[in-house]
Amino acid sequence: MTYRLGVIGGGRMGSALVAGLLAEKIYTPAEIIISHPRPERRQFWADTYGVGVSGDNPTAAAASQVVLVAVKPQQFAQVGLDLQGSNPGAVYISVLAGTTLATLETAVPGRPWVRAMPNTPVQVRSGMTALAWGGQVSEPQQQWAVQLFKAVGQVVCVPETYLNGVTALAGSGPGYVALLVEALIDGGVLVGLPRALATQLALQTILGTAQLLQQQSLSPAELKAQVMSPGGTTSAGLLCLERQGVRGALMQAVQSAYQRAQTLG
Ligand SMILES: NC(=O)C1=CN([C@@H]2O[C@H](COP(=O)(O)OP(=O)(O)OC[C@H]3O[C@@H](n4cnc5c(N)ncnc54)[C@H](O)[C@@H]3O)[C@@H](O)[C@H]2O)C=CC1
Numbered sequence: 001m002t003y004r005l006g007v008i009g010g011g012r013m014g015s016a017l018v019a020g021l022l023a024e025k026i027y028t029p030a031e032i033i034i035s036h037p038r039p040e041r042r043q044f045w046a047d048t049y050g051v052g053v054s055g056d057n058p059t060a061a062a063a064s065q066v067v068l069v070a071v072k073p074q075q076f077a078q079v080g081l082d083l084q085g086s087n088p089g090a091v092y093i094s095v096l097a098g099t100t101l102a103t104l105e106t107a108v109p110g111r112p113w114v115r116a117m118p119n120t121p122v123q124v125r126s127g128m129t130a131l132a133w134g135g136q137v138s139e140p141q142q143q144w145a146v147q148l149f150k151a152v153g154q155v156v157c158v159p160e161t162y163l164n165g166v167t168a169l170a171g172s173g174p175g176y177v178a179l180l181v182e183a184l185i186d187g188g189v190l191v192g193l194p195r196a197l198a199t200q201l202a203l204q205t206i207l208g209t210a211q212l213l214q215q216q217s218l219s220p221a222e223l224k225a226q227v228m229s230p231g232g233t234t235s236a237g238l239l240c241l242e243r244q245g246v247r248g249a250l251m252q253a254v255q256s257a258y259q260r261a262q263t264l265g
């Protein structure tokens with residue numbers, strides 16, 4: 001049996017990608033195999049998505065045209081050993097934070113490795129993925145990898161040196177935005193709004209603001225000036241955010257995540 005996609009490590013990121021690719025009908029369930037060490041997780045995959053499952057990484061890799069590695073960086077040492085010698089015809093894609101192409105190519109030599117950094121909104125076709133190529137990836141393989149991730153969001157191809165920065169901003173970004181949404185909802189509740197209404201307001205405000213910035217090519221400073229009436233409510237709110245150091249805190253969040261990615265490499 002040959003599969004078009006083999007996923008090594010079906011956790012949160014592996015699930016998000018497979019869900020997005022299935023929803024976009026890039027693959028059918030019969031074209032995907034997921035390798036996972038835990039039987040209950042394999043059962044979940046088989047029951048929920050109808051994909052093939054295996055408890056053996058070399059078996060899954062040998063049967064797949066594309067091998068997507070989605071284990072934690074700390075779990076890669078074992079997976080690298082499992083993949084050694086397997087399936088020289090496949091393309092290998094790693095989504096591991098911090099783990100360099102040099103590390104991937106040393107662990108599993110002689111294979112075309114793509115280093116990808118997607119984020120979890122791929123499952124609703126709003127992902128942001130950056131790709132960097134290892135030395136053995138051919139032009140058609142590059143084009144194919146771009147098409148794959150484009151099916152579930154936006155794609156940029158970057159030098160590998162940018163990938164830890166991408167990870168810190170876009171890979172981890174959904175976590176930061178979720179914290180912002182949560183805080184805005186709590187703020188709405190604080191001033192007397194029902195939680196369900198506050199949730200709707202917070203989500204649509206973040207979504208609408210991002211769309212406005214993107215579609216009108218506005219700078220954040222221009223958008224902020226449009227909202228900020230002289231002596232009005234927005235200036236009062238923004239003064240509070242600046243006094244609390246929110247701008248610096250967000251910058252430092254990206255910097256700390258970047259430094260953590262460097263250590264994972
Ligand atoms: N969660 C996220 O938002 C993002 C995660 N990533 C990267 O994706 C990778 C996975 O992250 P998550 O999905 O969040 O972690 P996770 O812990 O949810 O998934 C990893 C999965 O791999 C399985 N696993 C462990 N050892 C294995 C082995 N030897 N063979 C096969 N499977 C094995 C685990 O049981 C687990 O289900 C990480 O390297 C992370 O840096 C990248 C972008 C975003």
Ligand SMILES: O=C(O)[C@@H]1CCC=N1
Binds near residue numbers: 171172
């Ligand atoms: O937190 C992490 O390490 C992973 C990488 C980017 C998002 N989640």
